[in-house]
Amino acid sequence: MKLVVVGGDAAGMSAASQARKRQGPDELQIVAFERGHFTSYSACGIPYWIGGAVKDRDALIARRPHEFHDAGITVHTRHEVTGIDLAAREVVVRDLDGGGERREGFDHLMYATGALPVTPDWARIDGEGVFGVQTLDDGTAIHAWLERDPQPRRAVVIGGGYVGVEMAEAMVRRGLAVTLLEKSAQPMATVDPDMGERVREAICGLGIEVRTNTHVTGLETTDGRISAVVTPDGPLPADIVVLGLGVRPNTALAVRSGIPVGVTGGLRTDLRMRVVGPQGHLDGIWAAGDCVQTVHRVSGQPVHIPLGTHANKQGRVAGINIGGGYATFPGVIGTGVTKVCELEVARTGLTEKEAARAGFAFVTASVESTSRAGYYPGASTMVVKLIAEKRTGMLLGAQIVGREEAAKRIDALAIAVWNRMTVEEMTALDLSYAPPFSPVWDPVLIAARKATDAVHAAG
Amino acid sequence: MKLVVVGGDAAGMSAASQARKRQGPDELQIVAFERGHFTSYSACGIPYWIGGAVKDRDALIARRPHEFHDAGITVHTRHEVTGIDLAAREVVVRDLDGGGERREGFDHLMYATGALPVTPDWARIDGEGVFGVQTLDDGTAIHAWLERDPQPRRAVVIGGGYVGVEMAEAMVRRGLAVTLLEKSAQPMATVDPDMGERVREAICGLGIEVRTNTHVTGLETTDGRISAVVTPDGPLPADIVVLGLGVRPNTALAVRSGIPVGVTGGLRTDLRMRVVGPQGHLDGIWAAGDCVQTVHRVSGQPVHIPLGTHANKQGRVAGINIGGGYATFPGVIGTGVTKVCELEVARTGLTEKEAARAGFAFVTASVESTSRAGYYPGASTMVVKLIAEKRTGMLLGAQIVGREEAAKRIDALAIAVWNRMTVEEMTALDLSYAPPFSPVWDPVLIAARKATDAVHAAG
Numbered sequence: 052m053k054l055v056v057v058g059g060d061a062a063g064m065s066a067a068s069q070a071r072k073r074q075g076p077d078e079l080q081i082v083a084f085e086r087g088h089f090t091s092y093s094a095c096g097i098p099y100w101i102g103g104a105v106k107d108r109d110a111l112i113a114r115r116p117h118e119f120h121d122a123g124i125t126v127h128t129r130h131e132v133t134g135i136d137l138a139a140r141e142v143v144v145r146d147l148d149g150g151g152e153r154r155e156g157f158d159h160l161m162y163a164t165g166a167l168p169v170t171p172d173w174a175r176i177d178g179e180g181v182f183g184v185q186t187l188d189d190g191t192a193i194h195a196w197l198e199r200d201p202q203p204r205r206a207v208v209i210g211g212g213y214v215g216v217e218m219a220e221a222m223v224r225r226g227l228a229v230t231l232l233e234k235s236a237q238p239m240a241t242v243d244p245d246m247g248e249r250v251r252e253a254i255c256g257l258g259i260e261v262r263t264n265t266h267v268t269g270l271e272t273t274d275g276r277i278s279a280v281v282t283p284d285g286p287l288p289a290d291i292v293v294l295g296l297g298v299r300p301n302t303a304l305a306v307r308s309g310i311p312v313g314v315t316g317g318l319r320t321d322l323r324m325r326v327v328g329p330q331g332h333l334d335g336i337w338a339a340g341d342c343v344q345t346v347h348r349v350s351g352q353p354v355h356i357p358l359g360t361h362a363n364k365q366g367r368v369a370g371i372n373i374g375g376g377y378a379t380f381p382g383v384i385g386t387g388v389t390k391v392c393e394l395e396v397a398r399t400g401l402t403e404k405e406a407a408r409a410g411f412a413f414v415t416a417s418v419e420s421t422s423r424a425g426y427y428p429g430a431s432t433m434v435v436k437l438i439a440e441k442r443t444g445m446l447l448g449a450q451i452v453g454r455e456e457a458a459k460r461i462d463a464l465a466i467a468v469w470n471r472m473t474v475e476e477m478t479a480l481d482l483s484y485a486p487p488f489s490p491v492w493d494p495v496l497i498a499a500r501k502a503t504d505a506v507h508a509a510g
Numbered sequence: 511m512k513l514v515v516v517g518g519d520a521a522g523m524s525a526a527s528q529a530r531k532r533q534g535p536d537e538l539q540i541v542a543f544e545r546g547h548f549t550s551y552s553a554c555g556i557p558y559w560i561g562g563a564v565k566d567r568d569a570l571i572a573r574r575p576h577e578f579h580d581a582g583i584t585v586h587t588r589h590e591v592t593g594i595d596l597a598a599r600e601v602v603v604r605d606l607d608g609g610g611e612r613r614e615g616f617d618h619l620m621y622a623t624g625a626l627p628v629t630p631d632w633a634r635i636d637g638e639g640v641f642g643v644q645t646l647d648d649g650t651a652i653h654a655w656l657e658r659d660p661q662p663r664r665a666v667v668i669g670g671g672y673v674g675v676e677m678a679e680a681m682v683r684r685g686l687a688v689t690l691l692e693k694s695a696q697p698m699a700t701v702d703p704d705m706g707e708r709v710r711e712a713i714c715g716l717g718i719e720v721r722t723n724t725h726v727t728g729l730e731t732t733d734g735r736i737s738a739v740v741t742p743d744g745p746l747p748a749d750i751v752v753l754g755l756g757v758r759p760n761t762a763l764a765v766r767s768g769i770p771v772g773v774t775g776g777l778r779t780d781l782r783m784r785v786v787g788p789q790g791h792l793d794g795i796w797a798a799g800d801c802v803q804t805v806h807r808v809s810g811q812p813v814h815i816p817l818g819t820h821a822n823k824q825g826r827v828a829g830i831n832i833g834g835g836y837a838t839f840p841g842v843i844g845t846g847v848t849k850v851c852e853l854e855v856a857r858t859g860l861t862e863k864e865a866a867r868a869g870f871a872f873v874t875a876s877v878e879s880t881s882r883a884g885y886y887p888g889a890s891t892m893v894v895k896l897i898a899e900k901r902t903g904m905l906l907g908a909q910i911v912g913r914e915e916a917a918k919r920i921d922a923l924a925i926a927v928w929n930r931m932t933v934e935e936m937t938a939l940d941l942s943y944a945p946p947f948s949p950v951w952d953p954v955l956i957a958a959r960k961a962t963d964a965v966h967a968a969g
Contacts, residue, residue: 061950093883093885093945093950095883095943095944095945095950096883096885096886096945099885099886099945099946104886104887105885105886105887107885110884110885111885213944358943359943359950360940360941360943360950360951361940363950363951364937364938379938380938381935381938383940384940385940386940386941386942386943387942387944388942388943388944388947389944390944390946390947395947397942399940399942424552424554424555425569426552426555426558426564426566426569426570427555427558427563427564428563428564456915456918458942458947459915459918459919459942459947459948460918460921461942462919462921462922462941462942462952462954463921463922463924463925465922465939465940465941465942466922466925466926466929466931466939466941467925469939469940470925470929470931472925472929476840478823479823479838479839479840480924480925480928481819481820481842481843481844481845481858481924481928482819482845482921482924482925483845483846483847483856483858483917483918483920483921483924484554484817484818484819484845484847485554485672485846485847485848485849486552486554486555486558487558487849488847488849488854488917488918489918491520491552491554491818491819491822492819492822493921495921
């Protein structure tokens with residue numbers, strides 16, 4: 052039997068490794084094609100390398116091709132799969148450096164092509180200095196551009212989500228003058244506006260100029276290089292532009308081979324990560340990572356949430372199944388976390404907007420408390436916000452903004468959401484307490500109490 | 511109607527406050543008696559005040575008697591309730607400073623007398639310098655003793671649990687030479703031996719001499735002051751002795767009034783915190799905090815776990831019910847946390863020993879991972895241990911030992927235990943990930959994967 056993996060990052064190589072763990076090279080041949088230079092790297096770490104917190108790019112690489120070779124997994128980097136023939140069970144592969152194309156047969160196909168940065172028409176310019184941040188090749192290109200002579204001094208980041216904010220901070224840390232443009236009313240729209248406002252303050256505190264409600268209409272180049280971002284308020288000079296407008300599933304190859312995408316644009320899979328076609332799942336065709344959609348366990352709706360943690364889990368599940376084991380991926384609940392300077396921002400479940408869109412009637416409760424007992428040195432303020440279903444009191448979502456030791460509390464709330472706990476039951480939770488770690492009522496419990504009151508008051 | 515509260519700390523005053531929130535002074539008169547000098551303080555904070563991290567004793571006091579008075583709650587400190595007449599619905603109260611005794615009628619009685627340090631016969635000496643650490647009066651006495659002239663230089667702490675270890679560290683920080691004596695094979699027997707060994711190393715790293723397997727047989731005094739602790743290895747010179755041998759429920763008063771205690775020595779209550787007598791719950795007689803036993807939700811057994819967090823929750827539940835509302839306390843799962851120097855130690859659910867005693871067959875899995883992505887600055891090592899039921903894979907307990915940002919992860923595991931999750935389901939949990947906060951597989955998830963493998967392997 053032979054497994055061909057298309058895409059050599061988190062999802063694809065997790066699948067390859069898990070399959071290899073269960074079946075030796077005699078049982079299963081594994082060949083992976085990756086069009087970039089790198090395998091199994093942390094794309095999430097790119098902003099920290101650009102910003103200097105991580106000194107060495109190679110620290111972001113978990114496993115190199117030769118390490119996979121040693122484990123009996125053949126990896127071809129700079130090889131792009133350009134076609135999939137489902138009937139013949141073959142892929143068409145192009146050698147990006149050597150040139151030439153060949154066909155490679157498979158019994159199992161692991162589709163793990165990831166995502167592509169959203170690039171509006173106005174961003175497709177004939178010139179250098181405009182970057183997405185999706186692959187380590189992207190990161191390498193940005194790093195090189197920032198090191199060129201003369202060094203860029205003015206950066207414009209378009210889009211205020213996780214990547215945009217992290218890249219803006221990274222470039223400020225390198226000494227650039229950074230402007231962050233966001234088309235909505237606030238950056239970090241992944242949290243509710245009341246929480247996002249605190250993020251905006253933190254970003255501005257870093258010296259980043261934040262312009263919200265700002266639609267970019269074009270880019271200007273000079274001598275083949277980016278020179279300005281055009282907005283209704285006039286052009287903004289820029290020596291580098293980073294696109295943080297989100298990503299879309301990279302599914303063109305699958306679509307060309309006749310595999311339909313779901314409503315989010317991602318491939319559909321079943322619980323075992325088998326690709327679902329028009330007539331149910333396709334035998335031996337698997338997919339995982341940023342190219343697939345999954346189900347949100349709270350809303351019940353399909354979602355596309357491109358995160359390394361999901362890619363790893365889904366890839367692992369696919370690999371276990373490919374290797375003859377049994378595993379399922381039961382969906383996500385929208386957990387996310389980031390850090391802006393010292394501010395930690397975390398979320399899980401549904402935001403207010405998402406809850407409303409899903410059809411929930413809900414109440415909210417926000418509390419301000421401290422990370423440690425108030426009298427203990429280093430106690431810092433944090434805000435915990437809970438969103439609970441009206442009537443049932445079921446926890447639908449939670450958000451935390453705070454300093455040190457705040458954000459990881461979201462995991463406790465994520466597990467409460469996962470288990471469909473009510474906020475009233477949560478008031479009794481046996482959470483850890485000691486003065487260096489929390490007030491005697493942990494902020495999570497105080498928030499649960501307040502949310503319980505809100506559920507009762509709403510009737 | 512009138513509520514009499516016996517004991518003015520966490521449980522009693524939480525109950526008083528919650529009852530007052532629901533019923534005004536016209537509906538419900540509230541009188542609390544506290545034999546010590548203080549109300550509503552953080553006993554857990556005492557070691558940090560002794561050690562100097564907290565500068566001001568009064569920072570440990572959440573609410574003073576006059577603040578309760580302002581809220582319509584009468585508090586008499588230095589007043590000890592010496593008798594309860596359930597038939598006449600009266601208590602007998604002694605004024606410890608003014609002298610004299612009086613009777614006070616009640617409709618509701620809140621029994622919240624807390625716990626007393628375990629004091630073996632050999633520790634009952636006729637001399638000064640031997641202290642338990644249970645009340646703020648105890649803490650004040652220790653603080654004064656350490657400030658006396660000449661200052662004590664040699665401290666012996668007897669008992670290596672939370673309080674013993676925290677007090678040992680506190681006195682080292684004050685510059686004393688500290689010896690910690692523990693009768694079992696390791697300190698911090700609240701975690702399994704493999705985890706406790708790491709705690710021992712941290713304690714020794716602080717310069718504390720740890721002697722395990724050491725039974726104290728007596729204390730020696732000179733001129734009415736402690737001078738040595740007698741062990742089979744000979745006497746250990748000591749200018750101060752701190753007892754950290756645990757506490758027992760303070761139920762003598764209740765027992766004298768005819769209320770039987772449970773198997774743990776604590777009072778029994780129903781879910782609403784009504785005291786249970788020989789014929790079911792007693793109307794209008796409530797109890798909460800360190801004087802009651804509760805149920806362990808994993809073992810199903812009654813347990814006595816004296817912690818401020820439980821006292822506050824139980825007191826709140828009692829107060830809501832006294833005030834005419836409805837609330838229940840559903841039991842505990844044994845969550846605990848502490849910090850020894852920079853080492854964080856946390857647990858939830860059952861330890862191996864407790865699981866075996868409860869009758870569970872189980873597997874364990876321990877993993878060493880990092881608090882942040884390995885390449886991110888400040889990543890530190892942590893060990894996560896899971897205990898899962900054989901066959902079902904249900905998570906029975908978890909322990910964490912690590913540095914910064916390790917221990918609070920126990921809350922996520924506590925909620926998994928609370929919800930009777932299996933370790934296999936936990937492998938799919940949508941926990942937060944970003945390089946400053948965890949590796950792409952959070953240590954909790956890695957541990958869940960390994961525990962799942964162990965469950966499968968055990969069949």
